[in-house]
Amino acid sequence: MGLLSKKDGKLITDPLADNNPITIQVLGICSALAITAELKASIVMAVSVLFVLGIGNVVISLMRNIIPSKIRIIVQLVVVAALVIIVDQVLKAFAYELSKTLSVFVGLIITNCIIMGRFEAFALGNGPWRSFLDGIGNAAGYGLILIIVGFFRELLGSGTLLGFKVLGDPIEKTGLYSIGYENNGFMLLSPMALIVVGIIIWVQRSRNTALIED
Amino acid sequence: MENRTDKNSYTILFAIGMVLIVGALLAFAASSLKPNIDENKRLEKQQNILYAMGVNENEEGSANFVSTADAPELFAKYIKKQLVIQGDKVTENNEAYLIDVKKEQSSAKAGNERRLPLFVGEKDGKTFYIAPIRGKGLWDAIWAYVAMDKDMVVQGAYFDHKGETPGLGANIKQRFFMDDFIGEHLKSNGKFKGIDVAKGNADPKNIDKTDNEVDAIAGATITGNGVAAMIKSDLKLYVSYFENLK
Numbered sequence A: 001m002g003l004l005s006k007k008d009g010k011l012i013t014d015p016l017a018d019n020n021p022i023t024i025q026v027l028g029i030c031s032a033l034a035i036t037a038e039l040k041a042s043i044v045m046a047v048s049v050l051f052v053l054g055i056g057n058v059v060i061s062l063m064r065n066i067i068p069s070k071i072r073i074i075v076q077l078v079v080v081a082a083l084v085i086i087v088d089q090v091l092k093a094f095a096y097e098l099s100k101t102l103s104v105f106v107g108l109i110i111t112n113c114i115i116m117g118r119f120e121a122f123a124l125g126n127g128p129w130r131s132f133l134d135g136i137g138n139a140a141g142y143g144l145i146l147i148i149v150g151f152f153r154e155l156l157g158s159g160t161l162l163g164f165k166v167l168g169d170p171i172e173k174t175g176l177y178s179i180g181y182e183n184n185g186f187m188l189l190s191p192m193a194l195i196v197v198g199i200i201i202w203v204q205r206s207r208n209t210a211l212i213e214d
Numbered sequence B: 001m002e003n004r005t006d007k008n009s010y011t012i013l014f015a016i017g018m019v020l021i022v023g024a025l026l027a028f029a030a031s032s033l034k035p036n037i038d039e040n041k042r043l044e045k046q047q048n049i050l051y052a053m054g055v056n057e058n059e060e061g062s063a064n065f066v067s068t069a070d071a072p073e074l075f076a077k078y079i080k081k082q083l084v085i086q087g088d089k090v091t092e093n094n095e096a097y098l099i100d101v102k103k104e105q106s107s108a109k110a111g112n113e114r115r116l117p118l119f120v121g122e123k124d125g126k127t128f129y130i131a132p133i134r135g136k137g138l139w140d141a142i143w144a145y146v147a148m149d150k151d152m153v154v155q156g157a158y159f160d161h162k163g164e165t166p167g168l169g170a171n172i173k174q175r176f177f178m179d180d181f182i183g184e185h186l187k188s189n190g191k192f193k194g195i196d197v198a199k200g201n202a203d204p205k206n207i208d209k210t211d212n213e214v215d216a217i218a219g220a221t222i223t224g225n226g227v228a229a230m231i232k233s234d235l236k237l238y239v240s241y242f243e244n245l246k
Helices: A006-016 A029-034 A039-062 A069-094 A096-110 A113-121 A128-158 A175-179 A190-207 B008-052 B071-078 B101-109 B169-173 B175-181 B221-245
Strands: B079-086 B089-092 B116-123 B126-136 B141-148 B154-161 B196-198 B213-215
Touching (some): A029 A096, A029 A128, A039 A069, A039 A096, A039 A113, A039 A128, A069 B008, B008 B071, B008 B116, B008 B126, B101 B126, B126 B154, B126 B221, B154 B169, B154 B175, B169 B175, B175 B213
Parallel strands (some): B196 B213
Antiparallel strands (some): B079 B116, B126 B141, B141 B154
């Protein structure tokens, strides 16, 4: 990372693996369950959170010295809600098709605990540039898990990826289905997202035993 | 010395200031963008109606509208008549497509006679009757435009939703679900029956078009039930109009 100092670089790379918001900090689980039934929704959510968390962290960081500590959570909530709603309105006016894809996510982004978590834990105590990096890093770590979970749930649950029938047609019985393979409908339901996240946590901690807590 | 931001007076002033600034910002955004948003919604309605009667740019597997630039022209070309049905009265109204089905539903609940918009389209010598319907899915509103022929056989449908689960209920706007309705009969033995969204109906390829059933989406039972319910309750209101056509 030529552009960033080593310390700043870690702000981006840490949340991707050893301090991942979902698998290590266990934040943002609810949205990881809700929208990972297909890969496309996972990607859309990942990009949206990247955008909101990056900007939101900067805004909170700029305001960190004037926010009264007694009502800081409410202030954070107002900032993120206002940001998301303005973006939603602008998209509705100028990119209507895109906004229709995103409208489902608006509520999920506002209540995403990763966003509140990073505001509270990082942006309130650090400068704008480092907060921006932290926001991007954590959103990327979150998005990474979302995309992995979405990939497996859509592939095993519907036999498709981004809507393409990669395993053949389950009704016409072509491809894998011709030899008796069936989609696992359970993969489409939320509990399986939790199990997939659990498997990721298991794999991650068995590879890096330093992450195991007593 | 006590930190200045811990004072009650500062906290209250900050809260008031924040509410004023954010409120003004949101109000400004909402009112300055409203004309654009309304225009987008108007064009979308035209696109939806055209989609239902088969005027679209569908590619294999994906549902595509005609472009927003072409929508007004095509709408004028294909939609021959816009009707408003109110009780026994049928009137022509060139802005019938702007009627808000949600408002009509709630005004019907309040005891008023509901205005039912119906669009008569013509394409390749065939006449389509397109009705907008609206109901409830799992999380929020769902709605549809259903194109029928004069015997109430579905010729095309466009479904949409406000907030159904992506990958599950949201799939009602996918081709594989919407196309299942094409050719399906709304009547059974001359009586209005609707179309059920059925699980395990032993007809997943939907070959039998007269069974008043289409195949459900796995994991989206409540959305599917909502689709069946809105078809049953809203399209039923049009039955007398179709009876009078004969």
